[in-house]
Every structure is written in C-alpha cells, then in structure tokens.
Amino acid sequence: MSKFKVSVILPVINETFSLEKTVEIIIKNSKEDISEIIIVVSKEKTNDDSLKLINHLKTTKYPNLINTYFQTLPFIGGAIQKGFEMSTGTHIIMMASDLETDPNDVKILINLSKLNPCSIITANRWIKGGSFKKYNIIKFYFNFLFQLMLRCIFLTKLSDMTYGFRIFPANLVKEIKWQELKHPFLLETILKPLLMKVNIIEIPSKWEARLEGTSQNSFIENFRYIKTAINIRLFWKKK
Numbered sequence: 630m631s632k633f634k635v636s637v638i639l640p641v642i643n644e645t646f647s648l649e650k651t652v653e654i655i656i657k658n659s660k661e662d663i664s665e666i667i668i669v670v671s672k673e674k675t676n677d678d679s680l681k682l683i684n685h686l687k688t689t690k691y692p693n694l695i696n697t698y699f700q701t702l703p704f705i706g707g708a709i710q711k712g713f714e715m716s717t718g719t720h721i722i723m724m725a726s727d728l729e730t731d732p733n734d735v736k737i738l739i740n741l742s743k744l745n746p747c748s749i750i751t752a753n754r755w756i757k758g759g760s761f762k763k764y765n766i767i768k769f770y771f772n773f774l775f776q777l778m779l780r781c782i783f784l785t786k787l788s789d790m791t792y793g794f795r796i797f798p799a800n801l802v803k804e805i806k807w808q809e810l811k812h813p814f815l816l817e818t819i820l821k822p823l824l825m826k827v828n829i830i831e832i833p834s835k836w837e838a839r840l841e842g843t844s845q846n847s848f849i850e851n852f853r854y855i856k857t858a859i860n861i862r863l864f865w866k867k868k
C-alpha cells in the first residue's frame with residue numbers, strides 16, 4: 630500500500646466554532662498523517678456564517694490543508710458521498726463538524742488504522758469508555774434496542790452501527806455502490822462492509838450534544854433506519 634495518508638470528510642450546514650475546533654484538534658494531533666480535510670457544503674442549506682468561516686480556514690488559517698466542495702446529491706449521505714469521491718488519501722475518516730464526534734478520537738482512529746490498514750475502525754458510544762451526554766432519552770432507548778436488533782439480523786457483535794464516526798480504507802469506499810442519501814447512509818457504511826466480511830474494530834467514544842446549530846435528522850426519520858437495514862440484509866449483493 631502507498632504511504633498512509635488520511636482524508637477527513639466534514640459535512641457542514643450550520644456549524645461555526647464547532648467546525649473550527651474540530652479542524653484545530655485534528656490538525657494539532659495528526660497533521661503529519663492528514664493529506665486533506667474535505668469540507669462539503671450544500672448550496673441551498675449551508676449558512677453564511679459557516680461559509681465565511683470555511684473561507685477563512687481555507688485561505689488564511691490552514692492553506693493547502695483544506696479543500697471545499699459543493700455536494701451534488703442532497704442530504705448528509707450526498708455530502709459524504711461527494712467527500713468519498715474527491716478524497717485522495719489511502720484512508721478516509723467520516724465524522725461530523727458539530728462536535729458530536731469527538732475530534733480527540735481522530736488520532737486513535739488513525740493510529741489503529743495504521744496497525745490495521747485493511748480494517749474499518751469505528752467509534753462506539755455503548756462499549757466501556759463510551760458514553761452519551763444530553764442525548765434525547767427516548768432516542769437513547771430506541772438506539773439501544775435498534776442496535777440489539779441489528780446484532781441479531783447481521784449476526785455481529787458490533788454495538789454502535791448508527792454512529793457515523795469511522796475510518797475506512799479508501800479503496801473499500803470507492804468500490805461500493807452507495808444508495809442512501811439521508812441519515813441511514815451512516816448505517817449503510819458499516820452494514821455493507823460487514824456483509825463483505827471486512828474486519829471491523831471498535832473504539833470507545835464519548836458523544837456530547839452539540840452547542841450550536843441544529844440536527845438535520847428529525848425524530849421520525851429515525852425509523853427509516855429499519856428499512857435500510859432490512860433492504861441491505863435481504864437484497865444487497867456486491868456485484
């Protein structure tokens with residue numbers, strides 16, 4: 630494999646200081662391993678304050694490290710798929726820019742990925758050392774039950790398949806045909822590799838609710854995850 634380099638994908642809608650802190654921590658801890666930070670924005674939805682900050686980060690604070698793209702497909706899945714397409718590293722990190730994916734864990738993902746370059750390393754809020762802070766209580770119980778259901782359907786010991794915070798070998802994400810555009814995309818990115826028997830390693834991670842902006846995922850949309858899981862289990866075959 631060529632020299633280990635990571636492309637980090639950050640989708641942005643309404644984050645400012647959270648995005649800046651995310652980028653700062655990643656660069657402070659892992660600059661030598663990062664080939665680029667790919668910020669993906671929506672022409673219709675990303676707000677002006679975020680766009681202004683992104684411009685400042687790209688042109689003044691971290692020139693040569695940040696690339697920005699407009700997504701061509703809608704929603705979070707469309708944004709991350711754009712990042713997958715544009716990434717040039719040997720490995721790709723998928724995370725958020727709202728600080729709900731702790732940027733301090735990025736160096737742990739990278740270090741483990743260096744030791745296991747063909748594996749996916751994925752963050753898990755449910756295992757020892759992981760946690761939820763200010764998570765909606767109803768979502769918390771639903772999330773737990775859903776993970777249990779997924780474990781039965783996919784015969785796996787993984788226990789946080791809906792958390793979109795992981796590092797992948799780039800060749801893997803480029804060879805899979807992705808289908809979801811909304812939040813269930815985050816689940817799709819673990820279920821398809823799981824069916825391909827890719828080795829998946831979990832690390833504990835602490836989730837904490839965002840301090841600015843709003844989630845793009847409505848409560849009712851969470852039920853779409855079930856349809857995604859069943860469709861992939863029953864009908865998906867890697868060509």
Ligand SMILES: Nc1nc2c(ncn2[C@@H]2O[C@H](COP(=O)(O)OP(=O)(O)OP(=O)(O)O)[C@@H](O)[C@H]2O)c(=O)[nH]1
Pocket residue numbers: 640641642643644669670671674700703704705706708724725726727729793812843844845846
């Ligand atoms: N470019 C782009 N970014 C998005 C889109 N939807 C969400 N994001 C970003 O992706 C990250 C995660 O999205 P959230 O809407 O907070 O969803 P989540 O935290 O995964 O899910 P919940 O816990 O259910 O809110 C955030 O940094 C968002 O700004 C989108 O349509 N386009």
Ligand SMILES: [Mg+2]
Pocket residue numbers: 725727729839844
């Ligand atoms: Mg969020």
